[in-house]
Amino acid sequence: MRPTLHHLCALLLITALAGCASWAPRDPLHIDLVGLEPLPSQGLEMRFAVKLRVQNPNESAIDFNGLSLALDINGQPLARGVSDQRGQVPRFGETVISVPVTISAYSVLRQAWGASNQQPGQSLPYQLRGKLADGLFGTRRFSDSGQLTWPAQQQPATVR
Template identity: 30%
Template sequence: MQRFTYLILALLAYLLAGCGTLLEKPQPPQLSLAGVTLLDGNLLEQHFLIKLRVQNPNTIDLPINGLRYKLEIAGQEFVMGQTNQAVTIRRLDSELVEVDAYVKLFDLLKQLKALGRNGKAPYRLSGEAFVGSTNWRLPFDRTGEFDLTPLERIRGLRLD
């Protein structure tokens, strides 16, 4: 009888270990900045469309049902926000997610003044993705650089 009890316990432990891998938390998505477009603006506020490239490093589909993000440019907060836009990123694939962002004119002017002097502006994109019906919070943090030379060519704009 005691052997039977040990066998049942061993079988239960094996099954629980197998179920644990099914419920394993996926790796966080990798987000990068794919574009920033000015949509509208007035004296007090500008409306931007920010395009985020969301990559899924997992071998399973990643159902994202929301994002909370913060974008810093040249070490200063440019915008922060959230979206409940749902998107499923197929396994080992990527998608573009577009989010609206609103920036006050005064903050935008401070950003332009702080931009890089070498034709480049560093950025940092951080936040968390909400995944699946369990709303797992998967953090992300990515740095990169903008190339400002196309901006400088528009009407001879100089940022230094």
């Protein structure tokens, strides 16, 4: 009976160590916006399919079974979206994911009001946040931020 108890303890120890190894720190995902396609809308909302390129710089694949996305511009919410899409980002690989997002009329008005003070060539800060979900411990959060440059007005060509 004694050897069986030792074997059981050894097996539990190996299982615990393997579980801890799966919690090893992983590099963050790289997310790039690669496309925006209009979708049918209702009422005063606008809908788009946001296409994201997700790159996985890690040694193991990332499975996901849902995702969410939020885009803020100039510190104000602009677009939100969720999808129950399933897939996998391969190890040291990439995949393109499409997420439907909604922009409410209120968000458009708020952004237009804030943009009325912008000068041509001025930058607006943006922040993109989201998560790829895969159960309790498999969720991978991501974020990206930067500056959007307000387009400068084109001067009409003059003929001399």
